[in-house]
Amino acid sequence: MINGKHPTADLLACWLGELDENAAALLEEHLFGCADCSAELEEILRIGDAIRGQMRNGGVGTVVSAAFVRRLQADGLRIRAYTLRPGESVHCTVAPEDDLVISYLHASLEGVRQLDLVFADADGGSPHRSAHIPFDAAAGVVAVVPPMALLRSLGHARKRMQLLAVAHDAERLVAEYTFDHAPYNTWA
Amino acid sequence: MTLSILARDIYARPVRYVAEEEQDDASLARRIAASDTAAEAEFCRRFAPRIRLFGRKWLRSDAAAADLVQDVLISALQKLRVGAVRDPERIASFMLSTARQMMVDSRRNAGRRDRILNAFPVDLVSVAEPESEVAPERLQHCLQALPEHERTVLVMTFYDDCPADALGKQLGLNAGHVRVIRHRGLEHLRSCMEGSQ
Numbered sequence: 001m002i003n004g005k006h007p008t009a010d011l012l013a014c015w016l017g018e019l020d021e022n023a024a025a026l027l028e029e030h031l032f033g034c035a036d037c038s039a040e041l042e043e044i045l046r047i048g049d050a051i052r053g054q055m056r057n058g059g060v061g062t063v064v065s066a067a068f069v070r071r072l073q074a075d076g077l078r079i080r081a082y083t084l085r086p087g088e089s090v091h092c093t094v095a096p097e098d099d100l101v102i103s104y105l106h107a108s109l110e111g112v113r114q115l116d117l118v119f120a121d122a123d124g125g126s127p128h129r130s131a132h133i134p135f136d137a138a139a140g141v142v143a144v145v146p147p148m149a150l151l152r153s154l155g156h157a158r159k160r161m162q163l164l165a166v167a168h169d170a171e172r173l174v175a176e177y178t179f180d181h182a183p184y185n186t187w188a
Numbered sequence: 189m190t191l192s193i194l195a196r197d198i199y200a201r202p203v204r205y206v207a208e209e210e211q212d213d214a215s216l217a218r219r220i221a222a223s224d225t226a227a228e229a230e231f232c233r234r235f236a237p238r239i240r241l242f243g244r245k246w247l248r249s250d251a252a253a254a255d256l257v258q259d260v261l262i263s264a265l266q267k268l269r270v271g272a273v274r275d276p277e278r279i280a281s282f283m284l285s286t287a288r289q290m291m292v293d294s295r296r297n298a299g300r301r302d303r304i305l306n307a308f309p310v311d312l313v314s315v316a317e318p319e320s321e322v323a324p325e326r327l328q329h330c331l332q333a334l335p336e337h338e339r340t341v342l343v344m345t346f347y348d349d350c351p352a353d354a355l356g357k358q359l360g361l362n363a364g365h366v367r368v369i370r371h372r373g374l375e376h377l378r379s380c381m382e383g384s385q
Binding site for chain 2: 008009012013015016017018028029031032033035038039041042044045046047048049050051052053054055059060061062063064065067068071072117130131132133134135136137138147
């Protein structure tokens with residue numbers, strides 16, 4: 001506790017059930033008597049609720065685990081999924097009724113310490129690099145969720161994703177994937 | 189001491205109006221016992237968010253938490269009004285134990301609650317609602333501005349209230365590392381939401 005106030009990390013840990021029973025009970029009682037801490041936790045949860053809403057309506061693009069995708073499906077979200085092996089390409093689209101589109105990028109990730117994802121036009125133009133993406137090396141798959149607004153704004157376009165393993169100052173291409181996107185009304 | 193002397197002493201003192209915010213919870217509890225309706229309103233305003241947090245944590249439902257807020261406030265005010273709370277200095281503990289009791293009280297039902305609410309003069313419905321929404325466009329912008337691993341951890345944490353150890357197993361990270369990323373991500377996000385980035 002700092003100046004009678006619990007740090008945000010403690011409040012969130014308590015909320016998520018990460019504290020032991022005694023610490024959680026003490027903090028819970030403190031929350032009933034401390035306007036500052038309860039307001040702080042309420043603010044965090046408001047942000048958390050909004051993040052959940054953004055995820056459900058496709059407002060945020062990110063990398064997630066395969067287990068998390070199954071959780072989204074269990075919640076009833078309509079998910080269009082594409083699975084690609086290294087070097088593969090896929091014809092893809094987004095339908096009006098889709099809530100999310102997921103790309104499962106399979107790759108050999110054993111021994112990789114840092115993985116970066118590069119999203120670019122097929123000719124390498126307009127690259128966007130996400131460094132340090134989380135990944136499970138044993139699973140050997142990266143699940144990418146692009147923002148739905150971006151996908152819906154695309155016309156006919158060829159896009160490329162690359163996974164890069166980074167070690168010290170060197171990097172190597174792990175795998176590359178190509179997406180031939182077409183708007184839904186032209187997609188066969 | 190005659191009444192006139194007492195009155196002179198009182199009126200000779202400078203009048204100090206105490207703002208509601210300056211009063212501690214125990215003072216409010218004592219004022220409610222003295223039939224102060226303004227104190228009741230302030231008491232509800234203060235404790236509603238705290239009860240709601242407790243309800244959300246244990247019931248995992250906004251609607252159930254809102255019901256709990258009403259039940260606990262009604263019960264507490266009824267006891268405070270008749271001076272049945274022995275130690276106002278420990279009002280926070282009293283409220284927590286009342287909330288716990290209410291939560292496990294299986295005899296509650298909607299019909300009973302409606303009857304009590306209709307008879308109760310304090311506007312408990314308004315205090316049961318959260319105060320403000322997060323601006324969605326701003327949040328979207330700030331989420332996309334985060335480093336990927338921070339965005340992933342925040343999204344996966346808050347989507348399902350996922351603790352660090354369970355999240356770490358999915359992402360191949362240890363729980364401590366997840367907590368560090370989560371904490372930094374939340375700091376970055378809030379800083380951006382406040383417009384300083």
